[in-house]
Amino acid sequence: MRGRLTQxxxxxxxxxxxxxxxxxxxxxxxxxxxxxxRVAAQSPTISLGTVYKALDSFVAAGLTRRVASAExxxxxxxxxxxxxxxxxxxxxxxxxxxxxxxxxQLIREFFAERGLxxxxxxxxxxxxxxxxxxx
Amino acid sequence: MRGRLTQxxxxxxxxxxxxxxxxxxxxxxxxxxxxxxRVAAQSPTISLGTVYKALDSFVAAGLTRRVASAExxxxxxxxxxxxxxxxxxxxxxxxxxxxxxxxxQLIREFFAERGLxxxxxxxxxxxxxxxxxxx
DNA sequence: GTCGCTGCAAAACATTTGCAAGAGG
DNA sequence: CCTCTTGCAAATGTTTTGCAGCGAC
Numbered sequence: 510m511r512g513r514l515t516q517x518x519x520x521x522x523x524x525x526x527x528x529x530x531x532x533x534x535x536x537x538x539x540x541x542x543x544x545x546x547r548v549a550a551q552s553p554t555i556s557l558g559t560v561y562k563a564l565d566s567f568v569a570a571g572l573t574r575r576v577a578s579a580e581x582x583x584x585x586x587x588x589x590x591x592x593x594x595x596x597x598x599x600x601x602x603x604x605x606x607x608x609x610x611x612x613x614q615l616i617r618e619f620f621a622e623r624g625l626x627x628x629x630x631x632x633x634x635x636x637x638x639x640x641x642x643x644x
Numbered sequence: 645m646r647g648r649l650t651q652x653x654x655x656x657x658x659x660x661x662x663x664x665x666x667x668x669x670x671x672x673x674x675x676x677x678x679x680x681x682r683v684a685a686q687s688p689t690i691s692l693g694t695v696y697k698a699l700d701s702f703v704a705a706g707l708t709r710r711v712a713s714a715e716x717x718x719x720x721x722x723x724x725x726x727x728x729x730x731x732x733x734x735x736x737x738x739x740x741x742x743x744x745x746x747x748x749q750l751i752r753e754f755f756a757e758r759g760l761x762x763x764x765x766x767x768x769x770x771x772x773x774x775x776x777x778x779x
Numbered sequence: 780g781t782c783g784c785t786g787c788a789a790a791a792c793a794t795t796t797g798c799a800a801g802a803g804g
Numbered sequence: 805c806c807t808c809t810t811g812c813a814a815a816t817g818t819t820t821t822g823c824a825g826c827g828a829c
Contacts, residue, residue: 520828522784541819556786561819563784577714577771582794583818584717596763605763612754616770619750628731628740631774635751636712639766655803655808676794691811696794698809717819718793 517570524555528563529572532588537603538576540583576604577636594635601641652705659690663698664707667723672738673711675718711739712771729770736776 510530514521531547532539539547545560564586567573576585576595581602589606592613596605616633645665649656666682667674674682680695699721702708711720711730716737724741727748731740751768 520783522828524785542817554786558787558820559785565820566784575714577712579710579712582719596760596765598763599766607760611758615750615754619747620772623746625731625742625772627777628733628772629774629777630731630772631734632772634771634773636769636771637755637760637763637765637767638769639764642762642764657803657809659810689811693795693812694810700795701809 513572517567517572519566519570519572524552524559525563525566527552527555528560529567529588532564532567532573532586537601537605538585538587540581540585542583544586577634578604592632592634594637596641597636597638598641599638603641605641607635607637648707652702652707654701654705654707659687659694660698660701662687662690663695664702664723667699667702667708667721672736672740673720673722675716675720677718679721712769713739727767727769729772731776732771732773733776734773738776740776742770742772 510526511521514525514529519525527548528544531544535543535547541557541560541564544564545555545557548555548560564573568575568586571590572588574587574590576587578585578597585604587604587606591608594607594609594612596607597603598605612635613633616635620630620633645661646656649660649664654660662683663679666679670678670682676692676695676699679699680690680692683690683695699708703710703721706725707723709722709725711722713720713732720739722739722741726743729742729744729747731742732738733740747770748768751770755765755768
């Protein structure tokens with residue numbers, strides 16, 4: 510935990526440790542507000558502004574990503590920076606990570622063969638919209 | 645133009661006609677603010693609030709979609725509601741439509757064969773991040 | 780010690796809402 | 805005409821900023 514921060518070149522402050530831990534634990538890719546709610550439960554003095562600044566610093570350091578989403582008015586964050594895809598549940602608004610090396614390869618092969626006119630692709634992320642079953 | 649609106653069950657007001665036309669013409673999937681700037685150039689009395697309401701009504705009527713994007717603080721809109729994919733240019737922040745029936749089929753086949761645990765997929769959209777070449 | 784980080788409060792944006800007046804069918 | 809839409813302005817929500825003081829290294 511502490512190591513993740515220092516390795517990324519960030520000071521391991523008490524606040525950042527709590528914020529990073531909350532981001533990792535919260536399901537569905539939370540907003541700054543949601544992270545703050547969980548953080549405030551154990552450390553009520555950590556301000557919302559600090560959560561915003563900490564999340565920004567995580568993104569700048571490559572520890573965290575911003576998640577693309579069409580609905581909702583707030584930005585959402587993803588602690589996982591490896592290449593992966595997302596399931597968007599239209600019922601719960603949850604965003605679920607989906608990892609699939611075979612799918613990655615399929616897409617990479619497709620574009621290696623076909624290419625894109627006037628565009629140099631760098632990374633691919635599939636957005637799958639639908640509804641979650643069960644719990 | 646007028647037909648698109650009435651067919652979608654919306655009143656074809658002067659404002660909506662101008663707003664829809666601007667949305668269709670503007671490149672890169674504009675924000676409400678960008679649509680308003682273009683609209684105001686020819687009809688300075690159309691307010692930003694009206695642009696927001698008109699865009700919302702287009703989305704509700706299925707004429708327009710909101711676009712998922714990770715960067716930027718404003719919502720962006722896409723006049724094209726058919727299934728398609730997006731190229732995200734990290735240099736210009738543009739979002740370019742990418743249509744490819746072969747890719748659609750590849751993805752659909754992949755998931756038909758493999759399936760997803762606890763998730764009922766409805767639609768797929770590939771986000772390709774990279775940089776645009778040339779103009 | 781130094782410099783980056785935090786907390787607070789204010790500012791800057793972005794979006795929504797309420798309502799009287801106007802326009803579409 | 806009746807109802808939906810507009811324009812305005814105010815309210816609400818989200819994110820950023822400035823800065824004095826604190827804390828990590």
